[in-house]
Amino acid sequence: MPRSNRPSFGALIFFAVAFALGTYFTFAAVQGDFGLFRRAEIAAEADALSRDLDRLNAEIDQMGNLTLRLSDSYLDLDLLDQQARSVLGLLRADEIVIR
Numbered sequence: 001m002p003r004s005n006r007p008s009f010g011a012l013i014f015f016a017v018a019f020a021l022g023t024y025f026t027f028a029a030v031q032g033d034f035g036l037f038r039r040a041e042i043a044a045e046a047d048a049l050s051r052d053l054d055r056l057n058a059e060i061d062q063m064g065n066l067t068l069r070l071s072d073s074y075l076d077l078d079l080l081d082q083q084a085r086s087v088l089g090l091l092r093a094d095e096i097v098i099r
Contacts, residue, residue, distance in 0.1 A: 030036050069076040070083070084090045091097060 028035065032038070066079065068074060069079050
């Protein structure tokens with residue numbers, strides 16, 4: 001009984017299934033919900049949020065400084081004058097407004 005050199009049908013199916021599973025898991029590792037691309041997106045988003053947090057903290061510090069300068073214990077007359085002009089639209093009697 002001569003034996004052929006062709007691989008058996010079961011071996012071909014095994015390698016085809018193994019290749020398909022390998023391709024699927026490789027695609028999932030790169031493109032999936034927990035893949036490499038998603039990790040890069042999360043890192044970029046974390047950097048953007050960190051910059052926003054720094055900007056907001058600086059803004060909070062500035063507002064805290066302005067609040068302190070207008071408080072009862074410490075009053076900055078120049079800042080009070082500036083706020084009265086910009087918010088309330090007040091003028092001194094000797095000033096002229098040109099628009």
